[in-house]
Amino acid sequence: MSQIVEKMRQEIIDRSARFEELTKGTKDEYNIYREHIQYVYKYVVMLSKDKNVDGEVLELAALLHDISMTDMSLDRSRHNEYGAGIAEQLLRESNYPEDKTQLVKRCILNHSKGRQQYRSTEEEQILVDADGLSHFDVVKTLYSLPSKVMGLNEEDSVRFVQDKLTGDYNELSDDLKYLVKEKYDRIMASKCEDDIKAL
Numbered sequence: 001m002s003q004i005v006e007k008m009r010q011e012i013i014d015r016s017a018r019f020e021e022l023t024k025g026t027k028d029e030y031n032i033y034r035e036h037i038q039y040v041y042k043y044v045v046m047l048s049k050d051k052n053v054d055g056e057v058l059e060l061a062a063l064l065h066d067i068s069m070t071d072m073s074l075d076r077s078r079h080n081e082y083g084a085g086i087a088e089q090l091l092r093e094s095n096y097p098e099d100k101t102q103l104v105k106r107c108i109l110n111h112s113k114g115r116q117q118y119r120s121t122e123e124e125q126i127l128v129d130a131d132g133l134s135h136f137d138v139v140k141t142l143y144s145l146p147s148k149v150m151g152l153n154e155e156d157s158v159r160f161v162q163d164k165l166t167g168d169y170n171e172l173s174d175d176l177k178y179l180v181k182e183k184y185d186r187i188m189a190s191k192c193e194d195d196i197k198a199l
Helices: 003-022 032-048 055-064 076-093 098-109 122-137 139-149 154-171 174-179 181-188 193-197
Strands: none
Touching: 003 032, 003 055, 003 076, 032 055, 032 122, 055 076, 055 098, 055 122, 076 098, 098 122, 122 139, 122 154, 122 174, 139 154, 139 193, 154 181, 154 193, 174 181
16 A cells, blocks of 8 residues: 555545544444445455556545545535545645546546546546445445435335445446346345345
């Protein structure tokens, strides 16, 4: 792990811990590093292996892609835009090369749904794939968003999870869908919270 990657890893760990502490005991309590980002990072490392991509840029994008989620004052529906700006600022303050900073920024900006037409690099698609695959590792945690945070009933919470993971599945590169196909089919067949929690 390079020095800049370690520095940004510590940054997101610290911000995640502060957010968790601020929201302790509330419906919003969450540690985004522990419950999401570490999985995205794992997949980025795996998916970039033996490919002609900038691994360091991808590691930074994985660590910083949801950094704006640690600030409750920011609009979560635009977390990719805010995150891209925060990442750019942090990397510039660290004197990271501008061309690489811009690639990290593009990866973060374009990792969200509905941004397919703006993606032009393999690094961007790898981050999308890593983010999508990571959600299949944390289905139970994902279920808590609609049920606990949003206050949806059981049926709507199951539908929320199914819709979210359908979006992720559809954005995955075709050659990676087999990794989660069985779990995806089981999620689509789920009828209740117990079905989701059994995954």
